[in-house]
Amino acid sequence: MKRTKVVRFVAGVAAIAMAAAGLAGCGGSSNSASGSNGGKEGDLDAALQKGGTITYWTWTDSAKAQAAAFEKKYPKVHVKVVNPGTGMTVYTKLQNVLKASSGIPDISQIEYQAIPQFSVPGNLLDLSQYGFAKYKNKFVKSAWEGVTSGSSIYGLPQDTGPMVMFYNKQVFDAAGITNPPKTWDEYMQDAKILHEKDSSVYITNDSGQGNFITSMLWQAGSHAYKVNGTNVEINLNDPGAMRWAKNWDYLFKNHYISSLTNQGTEWYQAANKGKIASVVSGSWMAGAFKSSVKETAGQWRVAPMPSYDGKPASANYGGSSEVVLKKSANPALAAAFLRWLNTSQESIDLFKQSGGYVSTKKELSSQEFLNEKSDYFGGQQINKVFLESGKNVVSGWQFLPYQAYANSITMDTVGKAYQGQTTFEKALKEYQKALVTYGNQQGYKVTGK
Amino acid sequence: MSRKNTKNAATVAVSTGSGVRKNGYSRRHSPVLFIFMLVLALYSVIPLLWLLLNATKSQADILSTFGLGFGHKLNIVENLKATFTYEDGSFLRWLGNTVMYVVIGAGGATLLAALAGYGMAMFDFAGKQIVMAIIIGAIAIPGNALVVPTFLLFAKLGLTNTPLAVILPSLISPFGFYLVISYVQSGVPREIVESARVDGAGEVRIFFQIVLPLLMPCIVTVLLFAIVSTWNNYFLPLIMLNDPKWYPLTVGLAEWNAQATGSATPKPIYNLVIMGALVTVIPIIIIFLMLQRYWESGLSAGSVKQ
Numbered sequence: 054m055k056r057t058k059v060v061r062f063v064a065g066v067a068a069i070a071m072a073a074a075g076l077a078g079c080g081g082s083s084n085s086a087s088g089s090n091g092g093k094e095g096d097l098d099a100a101l102q103k104g105g106t107i108t109y110w111t112w113t114d115s116a117k118a119q120a121a122a123f124e125k126k127y128p129k130v131h132v133k134v135v136n137p138g139t140g141m142t143v144y145t146k147l148q149n150v151l152k153a154s155s156g157i158p159d160i161s162q163i164e165y166q167a168i169p170q171f172s173v174p175g176n177l178l179d180l181s182q183y184g185f186a187k188y189k190n191k192f193v194k195s196a197w198e199g200v201t202s203g204s205s206i207y208g209l210p211q212d213t214g215p216m217v218m219f220y221n222k223q224v225f226d227a228a229g230i231t232n233p234p235k236t237w238d239e240y241m242q243d244a245k246i247l248h249e250k251d252s253s254v255y256i257t258n259d260s261g262q263g264n265f266i267t268s269m270l271w272q273a274g275s276h277a278y279k280v281n282g283t284n285v286e287i288n289l290n291d292p293g294a295m296r297w298a299k300n301w302d303y304l305f306k307n308h309y310i311s312s313l314t315n316q317g318t319e320w321y322q323a324a325n326k327g328k329i330a331s332v333v334s335g336s337w338m339a340g341a342f343k344s345s346v347k348e349t350a351g352q353w354r355v356a357p358m359p360s361y362d363g364k365p366a367s368a369n370y371g372g373s374s375e376v377v378l379k380k381s382a383n384p385a386l387a388a389a390f391l392r393w394l395n396t397s398q399e400s401i402d403l404f405k406q407s408g409g410y411v412s413t414k415k416e417l418s419s420q421e422f423l424n425e426k427s428d429y430f431g432g433q434q435i436n437k438v439f440l441e442s443g444k445n446v447v448s449g450w451q452f453l454p455y456q457a458y459a460n461s462i463t464m465d466t467v468g469k470a471y472q473g474q475t476t477f478e479k480a481l482k483e484y485q486k487a488l489v490t491y492g493n494q495q496g497y498k499v500t501g502k
Numbered sequence: 503m504s505r506k507n508t509k510n511a512a513t514v515a516v517s518t519g520s521g522v523r524k525n526g527y528s529r530r531h532s533p534v535l536f537i538f539m540l541v542l543a544l545y546s547v548i549p550l551l552w553l554l555l556n557a558t559k560s561q562a563d564i565l566s567t568f569g570l571g572f573g574h575k576l577n578i579v580e581n582l583k584a585t586f587t588y589e590d591g592s593f594l595r596w597l598g599n600t601v602m603y604v605v606i607g608a609g610g611a612t613l614l615a616a617l618a619g620y621g622m623a624m625f626d627f628a629g630k631q632i633v634m635a636i637i638i639g640a641i642a643i644p645g646n647a648l649v650v651p652t653f654l655l656f657a658k659l660g661l662t663n664t665p666l667a668v669i670l671p672s673l674i675s676p677f678g679f680y681l682v683i684s685y686v687q688s689g690v691p692r693e694i695v696e697s698a699r700v701d702g703a704g705e706v707r708i709f710f711q712i713v714l715p716l717l718m719p720c721i722v723t724v725l726l727f728a729i730v731s732t733w734n735n736y737f738l739p740l741i742m743l744n745d746p747k748w749y750p751l752t753v754g755l756a757e758w759n760a761q762a763t764g765s766a767t768p769k770p771i772y773n774l775v776i777m778g779a780l781v782t783v784i785p786i787i788i789i790f791l792m793l794q795r796y797w798e799s800g801l802s803a804g805s806v807k808q
Binding site for chain 2: 110112114135136137138139140142145146149150152153154155156315316317318321322325326337338340341344345346347348
């Protein structure tokens with residue numbers, strides 16, 4: 054008798070504690086604030102003269118060298134470089150410090166796909182007040198589109214990841230395919246030929262990484278997300294999305310595609326052994342090939358991403374910018390550092406030396422850069438292919454204001470199609486439902502079409 | 503301890519009953535159970551074996567040779583060196599952090615659990631039942647569920663991104679506390695405490711000189727649990743800390759692993775991640791083996807009512 058009472062009481066306490074934890078954990082979105090803080094261009098140079106300390110969150114390889122070079126030039130400024138993680142980890146931590154209003158960095162690296170997640174709720178400083186609009190023509194179009202919204206500028210581009218197809222020429226040759234597929238229809242035929250010739254070989258692999266699917270939809274001409282302030286319209290069954298879905302249905306139904314995860318240990322094993330014939334990915338993937346797919350060095354080539362109608366089309370996959378957080382205690386100094394970081398020759402050179410793929414037109418179109426021959430890729434001038442792809446990025450794609458979260462839950466619904474339990478069309482519809490529900494919980498006005 | 507004796511007695515009985523011990527042993531046991539246990543054993547050993555084998559390989563070999571075999575060359579010394587020197591010795595720093603969190607966090611948790619558990623079991627005070635209920639309730643809440651609220655609380659106090667943010671939550675071990683209570687109730691006779699009081703010993707002296715030695719098996723169990731959970735703690739430090747200089751090994755190694763897939767400049771260092779993971783599990787295995795016998799007796803301590 055007494056015992057049951059205690060148990061019931063305990064259960065009650067636990068339930069309340071859990072509920073409280075849940076509430077505190079999710080929370081609502083913060084108020085959207087807009088407009089400028091009334092800064093002007095001259096403030097930046099003044100801030101550099103005055104000096105101070107700023108914190109910069111980044112996972113970029115060259116960040117420490119860049120900060121050191123900056124401090125040498127502006128001895129009164131101290132840049133504290135912190136590497137709090139990569140991608141999603143950083144967004145979670147940013148979300149946490151913003152919610153707690155303490156420990157917020159002045160500047161952070163953020164991928165293009167995650168910018169709306171922070172700009173829409175008003176966490177990012179609009180840099181147009183400091184005259185940053187004049188840098189528009191310095192960067193490739195798709196990168197600039199990634200950091201701006203209307204007349205607001207939320208960051209400066211660092212690198213881009215125009216999508217291309219890396220393919221193992223030897224594996225294609227062995228199957229009697231002399232030219233890499235130009236269209237997705239050819240790609241589907243090659244997938245069949247390759248796998249039927251050697252059942253351990255797959256044309257590619259896909260484990261359903263959310264950001265990959267997003268970029269594939271983008272290239273297919275989908276406009277799945279239409280974002281206007283806090284109003285969002287989602288249509289994951291639009292004609293573009295369906296073009297991709299049809300192809301992926303075919304690949305998975307016939308088991309012509311491997312389910313390995315890109316850049317996982319097993320994937321590296323398969324790529325080293327020539328079991329993966331091609332990978333559609335961002336230009337940055339070239340670095341991973343060179344450093345860790347050494348057994349098949351010399352066999353790989355880079356080709357434009359296959360398109361649906363034969364006309365070149367591509368998308369960005371990955372790529373980062375740096376932003377200034379609105380709650381920075383020294384926004385002018387932070388913006389001044391950002392300006393140097395992503396527009397000065399010295400800083401861009403340091404980033405390039407570390408193997409990064411820059412987003413500035415001048416570097417990307419320099420003859421020296423374009424004529425560079427890569428031994429790993431059989432002496433091919435791969436930068437030319439990357440540049441072409443960058444120019445052909447389909448215009449007008451928008452990310453969700455909670456894209457990072459959306460990417461993290463893709464497999465909950467779309468995963469069923471990857472396992473062959475349903476079609477991609479139906480799976481995307483389910484995914485859409487989940488995104489609409491979550492978005493409305495977060496305080497956005499989301500409608501599904 | 504009593505459990506150990508029964509086990510020995512049972513073994514003796516078996517060996518006298520069957521004559522030849524080894525044969526008798528295998529015949530008496532069900533093959534189904536044997537296979538089941540074998541599968542379980544393999545299930546636990548194979549990942550460890552994989553870790554051991556791959557720690558000897560260079561990155562190229564990890565990515566191109568069979569997982570449960572050796573690579574083309576033995577790279578173990580180079581891996582070890584590289585693990586400890588990569589990024590100006592981050593790994594050593596993280597190892598030091600982990601040891602600090604374990605010594606202060608797990609040590610403190612054990613001390614607090616012993617003190618509080620003894621007090622709870624030995625003294626009567628108003629509201630005791632409610633305190634007890636809250637503590638049992640606390641066991642039911644998974645620690646990870648509290649991390650985000652704790653983070654927001656600590657942020658207000660300015661404690662996030664400091665070692666205290668990891669240590670303070672580690673100091674609380676409701677399970678250890680509960681274990682001490684039940685152990686005191688069954689293993690520390692009130693008569694001893696009362697006669698010590700009659701002889702004029704103070705409460706502090708009674709606890710440290712009389713009760714603590716009696717509690718030893720239980721305390722070692724609590725300590726072991728606390729060490730394992732603090733050593734393996736991942737989610738709490740991941741959320742609390744932003745600066746790698748305070749990371750424990752768990753978070754640091756996960757970040758090294760994430761380098762392989764990050765865009766911009768992916769830089770896989772699987773050989774360091776694997777060697778780092780091996781170095782990380784070794785101390786915990788040693789501690790576990792050393793304290794194992796205490797653990798066995800401690801676990802069963804509260805299970806028999808006198």
